Amino acid sequence: MTNIIQTVYSQTQPTTESGTDVLLKLLLKAVGLKVTASRLAVLAYFYQQFTIGNSKPISHSELVDRLPALGFDKVTIYRNLNDLAQANLLLKHSLGDTLWRYSYHPVFCDSLLQLPHKNQHQSSTIHHLHAHPHFVCTQCNQLACLSLQNQEIPAAWALQIGKIEEITVRGICQRCYQSTEEDSFA
DSSP: OHHHHHHHHHHOOOOSOOHHHHHHHHHHHHTTOOOOHHHHHHHHHHHHHHHTTOOOOEEHHHHHHHSGGGTOOHHHHHHHHHHHHHTTSEEEEEOSSSOEEEEEOHHHHHHHHTOOOOSGGGOHHHHHHTOOEEEEETTTOOEEEOOOSOTHHHHHHHHHHSOOOOEEEEEOOHHHHHHHHHHHHO
């Protein structure tokens, strides 16, 4: 795949495109997906959220609400989410409800581009597993990314049971917990 990236990148003529657009187009081409405006917009949204440190997974309907000005219909966005997840450019998360949530897959994307890793989602153990932990509130369904203090724990689990695709911790978030505490004093 790296040879594909290098070949495509070397053939790219200087344009007015941003570096991010070029990078995202390279990712799409590297996994064999056609570069379309809608696919690029969906991937760009997740990439932008990841780069600003907001990698909270979101559902199809949340993404539709966040991209209305671009004029893509719900079905097109849905198909793009599935295509990008199937190509491993996005991660697909299940909270146990009927909604899938999606987030940028820094491990796979960076490995295609051979980029240095920059944040907590990118320890070598988590990268190797293609997973990172999430917390899900059982009351409000809020999903949050977690960091691990001991990065070797997931690797040990993988050795014991096989390939780990997702780690989810369930409980009550601080907001819901505080709300429950306040209600009990009323």
